[in-house]
Amino acid sequence: xxxxxxxxxxxxxxxxxxxxxxxxxxxxxxxxxxxxxxxxxxxxxxxxxxxxxxxxxxxxxxxxxxxxxxxxxxxxxxxxxxxxxxxxxxxxxxxxxxxxxxxxxxxxxxxxxxxxxxxxxxxxxxxxxxxxxxxxxxxxxxxxxxxxxxxxxxxxxxxxxxxxxxxxxxxxxxxxxxxxxxxxxxxxxxxxxxxxxxxxxxxxxxxx
Amino acid sequence: xxxxxxxxxxxxxxxxxxxxxxxxxxxxxxxxxxxxxxxxxxxxxxxxxxxxxxxxxxxxxxxxxxxxxxxxxxxxxxxxxxxxxxxxxxxxxxxxxxxxxxxxxxxxxxxxxxxxxxxxxxxxxxxxxxxxxxxxxxxxxxxxxxxxxxxxxxxxxxxxxxxxxxxxxxxxxxxxxxxxxxxxxxxxxxxxxxxxxxxxxxxxxxxxxxxxxxxxxxxxxxxxxxxxxxxxxxxxxxxxxxxxxxxxxxxxxxxxxxxxxxxxxxxxxxxxxxxxxxxxxxxxxxxx
Numbered sequence: 001x002x003x004x005x006x007x008x009x010x011x012x013x014x015x016x017x018x019x020x021x022x023x024x025x026x027x028x029x030x031x032x033x034x035x036x037x038x039x040x041x042x043x044x045x046x047x048x049x050x051x052x053x054x055x056x057x058x059x060x061x062x063x064x065x066x067x068x069x070x071x072x073x074x075x076x077x078x079x080x081x082x083x084x085x086x087x088x089x090x091x092x093x094x095x096x097x098x099x100x101x102x103x104x105x106x107x108x109x110x111x112x113x114x115x116x117x118x119x120x121x122x123x124x125x126x127x128x129x130x131x132x133x134x135x136x137x138x139x140x141x142x143x144x145x146x147x148x149x150x151x152x153x154x155x156x157x158x159x160x161x162x163x164x165x166x167x168x169x170x171x172x173x174x175x176x177x178x179x180x181x182x183x184x185x186x187x188x189x190x191x192x193x194x195x196x197x198x199x200x201x202x203x204x205x206x207x208x
Numbered sequence: 209x210x211x212x213x214x215x216x217x218x219x220x221x222x223x224x225x226x227x228x229x230x231x232x233x234x235x236x237x238x239x240x241x242x243x244x245x246x247x248x249x250x251x252x253x254x255x256x257x258x259x260x261x262x263x264x265x266x267x268x269x270x271x272x273x274x275x276x277x278x279x280x281x282x283x284x285x286x287x288x289x290x291x292x293x294x295x296x297x298x299x300x301x302x303x304x305x306x307x308x309x310x311x312x313x314x315x316x317x318x319x320x321x322x323x324x325x326x327x328x329x330x331x332x333x334x335x336x337x338x339x340x341x342x343x344x345x346x347x348x349x350x351x352x353x354x355x356x357x358x359x360x361x362x363x364x365x366x367x368x369x370x371x372x373x374x375x376x377x378x379x380x381x382x383x384x385x386x387x388x389x390x391x392x393x394x395x396x397x398x399x400x401x402x403x404x405x406x407x408x409x410x411x412x413x414x415x416x417x418x419x420x421x422x423x424x425x426x427x428x429x430x431x432x433x434x435x436x437x438x439x440x441x442x443x444x445x446x447x448x449x450x451x452x453x454x455x456x457x458x459x460x461x462x463x464x465x466x467x468x469x470x471x472x473x474x475x476x477x478x479x480x481x482x483x484x485x486x487x488x489x490x491x492x493x494x495x496x
Contacts, residue, residue, distance in 0.1 A: 039494075041423065065494075074348060074349065074350040077290075077291070077348070077349075078291055078292065078293060078348050079287070079291060080283075080284045080287055080291045080293035080294040080297065081280060081283035081284055081286065081287065081294075082283065082286055082287055083280075083283070098280065099280055099283045100276070100277060100280060101275045101276065101277050101278060101280045101281055101283070101284070102275050102276020102277050103274070103275055103276075103293065104218075104274070105291075105293050105348075107495075108348070108351065108489060108491075108495075109348040109350050109351060109491070110350070110491070110495060111350045111491040111492045111493025111494060111495055112493055112494050112495065113491070113493075113494055113495035117276055118276075119276065121276070122275075122276030122277040123276050123277055169423050170422075170423035170424070170493075170494055171493060171494070172350075172422070172491075172492045172493030172494070173492075176349075176350060176492055176493065177350065195422075195423045197423065198423060198424070199423050199424050199494070202424040202425065202494075
């Protein structure tokens with residue numbers, strides 16, 4: 001099989017969270033937790049001028065992301081047991097449940113906050129790329145659910161011709177982990193190297 | 209929202225990284241004390257090496273409780289040298305193994321002093337290796353606030369501050385009168401030097417934190433009370449030192465209660481800063 005990747009069209013994503021809900025429903029996850037996240041990034045500011053008018057440079061856009069099955073995965077580098085490994089079928093990073101000790105270091109090191117320790121299962125859980133769906137020629141459930149068709153999925157090489165790797169804020173510079181998420185940035189997209197804005201609904205995810 | 213929720217989640221790791229390095233340094237110092245003592249005193253001190261060993265063991269057991277699947281723990285040995293966490297666990301196991309054998313050997317019927325000393329040297333080197341491994345266990349290239357020179361340096365300084373006070377408490381417990389002598393004074397000089405340096409390096413780390421942020425949050429939002437934590441570290445550490453210094457620099461026997469209180473206060477000081485360490489977790493991208 002060819003190594004696969006996700007693609008996000010930043011000019012289409014509205015941050016509607018349908019991908020998030022689809023992921024949660026399909027994988028039977030608890031309310032408030034999902035392998036996929038969608039966040040709103042806001043950059044710029046609004047100021048009152050001396051003449052009393054308000055001027056704004058504010059812009060906002062949304063991004064959807066999950067585990068990006070990176071080429072230089074920080075999670076696998078720090079994993080003490082080798083449980084976090086690359087599956088050869090689709091080139092995804094997967095958790096070997098027989099080896100994972102649930103230490104959570106993968107969660108701490110991932111710059112996308114993708115893996116998380118499920119205390120009930122006692123091991124890390126994360127996006128698997130809906131592998132079982134791929135094996136029967138279906139798309140990952142988040143991609144299928146996206147109402148704006150902002151998300152897609154396909155061979156890395158093909159998606160790499162369509163857009164660069166995720167290299168706009170709020171993502172970290174792609175050189176950090178070489179994510180297999182290719183992004184056509186929003187017209188308002190801010191620099192990943194020197195971001196001037198903030199994710200405004202980050203707390204929603206942190207509290208989950 | 210601050211990062212202290214993470215510190216609370218990882219409280220067992222806070223305990224481990226507080227206790228284990230201090231226990232290891234105390235072990236090394238007690239080993240040195242035993243080398244300088246006469247045969248009877250030396251053997252007595254070596255029997256009391258169980259105390260710092262237990263401190264390390266309590267830390268290790270505490271850290272194991274945060275694991276979801278400890279039954280898979282043997283796989284940790286498969287990545288020694290590749291994963292910093294693997295290396296940390298392996299060095300702890302090696303230290304506890306050698307130190308455990310060394311302690312049991314004190315009760316051997318055919319006791320040989322040379323062999324016991326050899327084991328002690330090996331265990332001390334393993335203890336040093338464990339402290340170094342713990343110091344670098346969190347050097348993940350994607351964690352902005354942990355992958356700095358301050359983190360390993362401070363782990364060492366914390367151990368050098370609390371370790372001597374733990375060693376003094378054990379020496380008093382072993383009823384070794386020499387605590388009021390040159391060795392006791394040397395331990396206290398080392399402790400206060402480590403404390404002073406520690407405060408300075410913590411302040412430098414605080415300056416560095418002011419510039420750290422990702423698109424979610426700034427490091428200072430994660431540890432808004434960082435300055436107060438450093439103050440608490442300094443005050444607790446200085447009080448701990450003062451309790452021992454009051455007796456030792458006046459060449460009086462150190463009361464057992466004072467030695468134990470000093471040791472607990474020093475560990476508390478380290479505990480406060482280890483909480484801050486976990487609270488300041490901030491990745492290069494979208495995690496904290």
